[in-house]
Amino acid sequence: MTEEEMRTLHSKINTGVKAAIAEAIERHRKLGQSISIMQDGKIVTLTAEEIPTIQSQHLENKSR
Template sequence: MSKRDLNPLFQKIDRGVKLAIKNELDKHRRLNQAISIYQDGKIITLKGEEIGKILDNNKDND
């Protein structure tokens, strides 16, 4: 593959990874399951109801 062909491939991979993360966050939110994330140099645990804040914040960045 040439460099020119890789850029669209990387974009597809990036979109796929972001969609998979969004789907998992949404699933944990719906099932009210906690998740642990790395933020500001610390590992923090978010309750299911707190996950919605992450999803809402990421809507602004898409």
């Protein structure tokens, strides 16, 4: 595989992982479930009300 093909593949994987994470976080928020995140080197649990709304092109397209 060439260097350019590797960069393209890496970019596609990175985009897919970010979209999956955004969907999981949004699902937790909508279902009223908490999530735990790393913040300032510490694990912090956010209630569903504290989870910020994630605006993602992928999520907007999926809801159409």
